[in-house]
Amino acid sequence: MGNRQMSSRWVMALGCALALLSAPAAPAGDAPKGAVVATQAAAREPTPKFDKAFLSDPKNIETGRKVWEMQCRHCHGSKAYPGKAPKLKPGQLEPDFIFDRVTNGFGKMPSWKAVFSYEQRKGVVAYIKSDDFWP
Ligand code: HEC
Numbered sequence: 001m002g003n004r005q006m007s008s009r010w011v012m013a014l015g016c017a018l019a020l021l022s023a024p025a026a027p028a029g030d031a032p033k034g035a036v037v038a039t040q041a042a043a044r045e046p047t048p049k050f051d052k053a054f055l056s057d058p059k060n061i062e063t064g065r066k067v068w069e070m071q072c073r074h075c076h077g078s079k080a081y082p083g084k085a086p087k088l089k090p091g092q093l094e095p096d097f098i099f100d101r102v103t104n105g106f107g108k109m110p111s112w113k114a115v116f117s118y119e120q121r122k123g124v125v126a127y128i129k130s131d132d133f134w135p
Contacts, residue, residue, distance in 0.1 A: 050095035064127025
């Protein structure tokens with residue numbers, strides 16, 4: 001009799017252990033952890049204001065030129081593999097639109113909010129809208 005009690009306790013213990021093991025681990029969410037953090041960071045961002053003073057400031061244009069050369073030219077540049085990304089037509093693009101695409105991505109255009117700071121993403125808008133822009 002004592003033996004049988006022992007074994008049923010074992011079965012219970014084993015059952016508990018199995019239940020624990022098979023409990024779903026923290027949901028392997030859709031977005032990677034970094035993306036959640038970045039979304040929160042972006043949520044805290046003020047809406048940028050692209051006035052003439054900002055867009056024409058050589059400091060901002062220079063910041064953006066570096067971003068462009070680092071991460072944009074290889075897809076959008078005039079020497080990029082054809083079909084990789086559309087050639088940008090700055091005259092037809094509103095600064096707010098560029099900032100949104102750069103920050104949030106769209107289709108095959110990656111989001112850069114986890115890569116580039118707010119200032120860098122604003123800078124690349126200034127660069128694309130500037131006369132210095134050289135794709
Ligand atoms: C991996 C290649 C790739 C890289 C790198 C990339 N883009 Fe793009 N980008 C795309 C593609 C593809 C689209 C078109 C997305 C669509 O409309 O479906 C696009 C669209 C855009 C658009 C919208 C253009 C329009 O006329 O609708 C802007 C603005 C833009 N990218 C800016 C940038 C900037 C600035 C960078 C650097 C921070 C960058 N992209 C880096 C692939 C890339």
